Amino acid sequence: MTQTEAATSVRRSVTVSATPERAFEVFTAGIDRWWPRDHHIGDAPLRESVLEPGEGGRWYEKGEDGSECDWGRVLVWEPPHRLVLAWQISADWAYDPELVTEVRVTFTPQDGDRTRVELEHAHLDRFGARAAQMAAVFGSANGWPGMLDAYAATV
Template sequence: MSIAPIVQSVTVAVPPDRAFAVFTGSIGRWWKRGMTIGAKPHEDVVIEPRAGGRWFERDEDGTETEWGTVLAWEPPGRVLLGWQIDAAFKHDPDLTTEVEVTFVPDGAGTRVTLIHSRLERFGESAERIAAQLGGGWPGLLQLFADLTEKDAR
């Protein structure tokens, strides 16, 4: 079975290096509260800035819940994240789908495109999870765009 990737884009009025920095370095500031997998609401979300780094959430007690790994780190143009969250929204190091985010100059701003692919790896749950993720990514990207615009002022 093949599941089409989820593709979402936004344009922000900052250069690619700034958009990349906000997306990767300030993800905890724009990621929607409650859209995490830890036992408690997150205080921060962290993408370690290197290939092989971790992608995780941290709650108010300092407990870290893994989301996946950084597969490619290519500032300011691209980051590729391994999403290791299963159909029950629990961390699973044996399952990896991919979240690729690119940052391309667009006039005075940047076109940010997110592609969540390899969704067929969810197996029997693939269509259901693709629909859930497809409904979640647009709102998250808008939160990113809103923070980027606010920070640019």
């Protein structure tokens, strides 16, 4: 992978013991069950991660104090095969409605009741001078690999 590719996209995958329907459901409606509690941008501790179903749905957090912080929105909703989310969190970990990177997730059936879940966080070049830094964060154990492990353990 070249330096430019590394700064443009982060890809990870996991195979889970579930049908695509179940895998999609846990990733979306069940996001609060696997999203790490320390991954939030609000001032208050995270009470709930929310992903509203359907194109245009909100992706946001609810704080223990009742506050809400947007993370992005649903761009593509094609259960149980594909999901695309707008990630609108800046390199300073604040909601930025002008920034749109994409979290693309596909759910592909495998032998038996298994599903390969592939995640690509794309357009990281939109972070500008901090693109490589953000690619490193998203690709780290505390980024998408760790979150996909938590997701797989929940499915």
